[in-house]
Amino acid sequence: MGVATSSSQMESSPCNLLSVKVIRMKNLRKADLLTQSDCYVSLWLPTAAIKKVQTKTDKNSKDPVWNETFNFRIQSQVKNILELKVCDEDEHTPDDHLLTVFFDVSKIQLGETVRLNFQVNPQGKEELEVEFTMESSPDLPENIATNGVLVAREVACLDVQVNDGRLKNESAERKFVLTVEGSYEGTQNLTLGSWICPASPAAFHYIKYNQSELGIALPSRRQLSTSSSPDESESLTLPLNSLPIQDKVTIGEIRTFDLNVKTKQWTQGLFNSSRNLDVRLGFDLCTEEQNFLKYRKKVVAAALKKVLHLEEDLQDHEVPVVAVSTTGSGIRALTAMYGSILGLQKLNVLDCVSYITGSSGTTWTIANLYEDDDWSHNDLGDRIVEARKQASKSKMSAFSLENLRNYHKELSQRTQAGYKTSFIDLWGLMVESMLNDGTDDHKLSDQQHAVNWGQNPLPIYLALNVKDNITTKDFREWVEFTPYEVGFPKYGAFIRAEHFGSEFFMGRLMKKLPESRICFMQGMWSSVFSKNLLDAWHAADNSEDFWHRWTQERVKEIEEEPDLPEKPHEMATCMYTPAGGVSNALRNVLTDRPAVSKYHNFLRGFQMHNEYTQHEQFSKWKDTVLDCMPNQLRHTEEHLELVDTAFFFDTSCPPLMRPERKVDVILHLNFSEGSQTMPLDRASKYFSEQGIPFPKPELNEEEGKNLKECYIFEDAENSGAPILLYFPLVNDSFQRYIAPGVERSAAEMELGKVDVSSLSSPYSSRNVALKEDDFNKLLKLANYNIQNSENMILQALHAAVKRRKQFPSQAQSSS
Structure with a gap:
């Protein structure tokens, strides 16, 4: 199978028999200073056997000998990483873990026997000697489904x-x-x-x-x-x-x-020929989203003709894909989002937009808008009035005894239904109480009614899948949510939105749970309580630091003798040396998360394809050490652990960078507090490291100190990179103009004083309420900043249409 396969394929694939003979060790290190080790080797090949096996213990020897053989039946298309764990047996205390060797068994060719010496410590001439034999299995070939990254087995x-x-x-x-x-x-x-x-x-x-x-x-x-x-x-x-x-x-x-x-x-x-997997394995957009784009293209074409004053209708291939991307920051982001959307609507640009992505506080605004099936064509006045009412009301009722009882009752019902509840679910209920007068029964899949005919842009929400006791910097995976699907772009694995939270195994829906109300999703998308101490440290200082070095896994590549022929998809042999007790204790303190949002893992049971690291799509999002350690990825875990994307960097751009969406223009609305350029700088650096086309934001020192309402960035050398319009949340010309081109009178100057940046600003992300006057000021500022940037917006749209006409058949690529 080619590694660039974009959809799952059913095929028959043989299994092989692997024999592992653990022979001996030379010059074994001591577990303590007083005695030689009582050593044994534990073997674990999780893709073939859940249970670990081990050799006998060779007592009090620096050169232990075992000569024991263990057999495994392996699937040839799966990435099989054997873990050889060397331990010192203790009678009265837990056994000491000395080291673990990770070996990719695909290095052993079918029909050959190879004896290898793993150089675990060349300076001390410490070696582990193991013999491997690979033979064909007499069993019938196994039926598997794979997209080149994940494998669903029989x-x-x-x-x-x-x-x-x-x-x-x-x-x-x-x-x-x-x-x-x-x-x-x-x-x-x-x-x-x-x-x-x-x-x-x-x-x-x-x-x-x-x-x-x-x-x-x-x-x-x-x-x-x-x-x-x-x-x-x-x-x-x-x-x-x-x-x-x-x-x-x-x-x-x-x-x-x-x-x-x-x-x-x-x-x-799983393999009933009349049914497909319930997890969609593939990197293409789902059928529903493709249909949405067909309908939306007609709306966008008509809107572009109007705002750009085009003489002729645009052909389908000439219609650019325009997206709005936002950052979060609580009530501040909720309010500014309403103002920005209102500005785009007044400029007649909203109908030019095909996607809106949100994170953290902006997901509150977006979810509210999509309760109206035709919101982008209706007057937003009533919704803004309601939002102002909810933002300015006292939030103490959310903590009333009656509401606490209601929270407890609903969380108990949620647990009985099969969900694993956490404090984040309680936070979601509190958000609902703070932003609504009652219970909101709206669900993510209900938003399909607002996009099925292309009448509104398609909303995309974003979260990160993380691991407890590991920083977000060291491991994270993007998870995107649309009204149609929830999935991992990295793995090419998606499920229907209404099935999110249900139980899956090996790609099949095993137990359908009731779909979560939108408040529980909002709690997850804005899970401000999931940050650990190291996440907080990195948010304040993005440089490498002492604490991070103390808490990283100590894994390094080692040599093996004799050298084996190398293949691109084979993983280097590595050795893990466990940290000491003090380091482990410090690691646990620094990386423990107070709360995460836990949902049943719909990837459970899948295994990684033997060539997954070479897959073009996987490589786009392969950005942590654990991505090259398949035994530590989440496919055996019962639950996903999902947090706010702001713990990595505050932007919702990643879903728009999937080449299948072919996004031409991004209107990046920044509502975060603090540095107004940092979210864009971090996003640009990240996409550059991933090899994903993205324009470089180039601002000189003076521009960085005195930001304007809008900047346009374009990569002239790479037509695959989107045109980027960046809107920092600043109060510049709004201080002097009540509307674009309309100067303020002396009596109106006070209304132009909107403090969005000082330490005493009412728009701190820590605040959960805004006074009505403060809400109105921020709403008007965000609305003005969009309308005042009309010329730059139209310039970007003109450029996108021109580029589409010049390159009619060019699909956006990742390089």
Whole structure:
């Protein structure tokens, strides 16, 4: 399969058999100064087996020898990274973790045996010697679906049935705890009693070709016998790959029950030929968004002809894609967003816009606008009046005893429905109370009604998927939300908006949960409480610092002998050395997040394609160390951990940089407090590092100190980069003009004094309320700044049309 595949393909792919013989170590380091290590090696290949295996322990030796062989069945199209963890066994304390070697087994060719010496410490001549053998598997090829980045593997279903045995009149309940690690269900309980005969079977869904096991915790002897013997419990372990498909197997008649298991193809699920995956694997826009663009293009073409005074109608290929991108900052952003949108509407430019993206506070404005199916063509006056009322009202009612009771009741119902609730969900309810007079039943998928015919721009919201105890700087993944889909551009994996929060496994919808109300989404998109100490540090100082170095994982590339032929998609062999206790304690303090928004992980079960790092689309968003460590990506986790994008940099541009959207012009509205150029500078630097075309904002020192209302940036050498109109939130000519070209009278000069930057500004992001006068001033300022920039906006639109006519067939690329 080519690495640039843009959509998922079903195919038959063989599995291979990997044998790993752990031979010995030379010159092993000491875990402590007093004694030699009692060493063993733990092996973990999570793409083949959930359970770890390990060698015996070689006592008190600096040159331990094991000569033990372990076998794994691996999927050839999956990125298989073997972890060899070297440990010192301790009798009375936890075992010491000395080091871990990460080895890409795709370096071993089919049909060959290779003995490698891993140089874990060349100075001390410390080596780990391991022999690898790769052979073909006699099993039938596996059915997989892949888009070149993610792989959905074949799933089997296990039924476990417990029947009463010899003591039919036994009245005591008997509880069985059944576990298949790595399965969708994980652990289930079966209870057998005289009134339940037979007990309802338990079903497990698991990767068919994984080395999975069924663990069975049997009832205690006291439950199984009328004797007074000690309360002892027993357990059984059954390898599932030893079971025949479709045949029922009786494990044994054990005292008072019969235990039967049966494996079968999951005919109603993943690879039923009559159904597709419920997760869309592909990098193209979904069908609904493509249809939206077709409808919207007609609206945009008519609007451009009007505002640009064109003599002829634009052809489809001549219609540019224009987007509005915003930053957040609480009530400040909410208010300024209304003013900016009002300005665009008055200039008749709003109908030229195809996308609006939001983050943090602007998502509050956007979500409110899209409750009206035709908002961009209606008078915004009533909505602004309501927004002013909500912004200026006292927020103390949000913390009233009655509301707290209502929050608790709804969060309890949400938990019962299957959601994992956190403080962020409570924050969402508080936001709803602060910005509404009652409950808002609006949902993200409801906004489809406002875009299905292209009557309004398509809204896109943004969040970051992060990891606890890791800074946002070290790991983050963009997650975009539209009324149609929620997904990861990096992985090319998307689900329907109404399914976000539901439970998935290996690309299939397993349990449908009720769609969240919009307030819970707003709480997540503006989750100001998810910042850890290092995120706060980086927000204040973007340079490398002492604390960051202390909290980074200590991973480095190591050599292996003999050298193996290299392929572009193969990963270098690496070694991880664990930090000491003090460093770990400091790391936990600095990187702990007070709260994150947790939703069921719809990527759960997927594995990474063997050549995923070479995939053109994945490479656009591959921006952290963990992206090259597939075992640490989120596909085995039950939940996503989602936070506000401002923890990385405050802009909602990333969804617009997907080449499939072909965005020609971005109107970047900056509402953040503090430096008015920093969000743009950080975005430009990020896109440059990613190789994504984006114009460089070039302002001299004097311009940076005295910012105007609008700047236009264009990369003349790269027609693939969008034209950027940047609107910092400044009070410049508004102090002297009440409207573009209309000077203020002496009596009106006071109205032009809008403090948006000082420490005493009423528009601090910490404030959750604004006085009516302050709301009106900021609204009018934002409205004026847009209208005063009319000529520059029209100039950018003219340039975009001209460029479309010059390059009619050119699709925007990432390079």
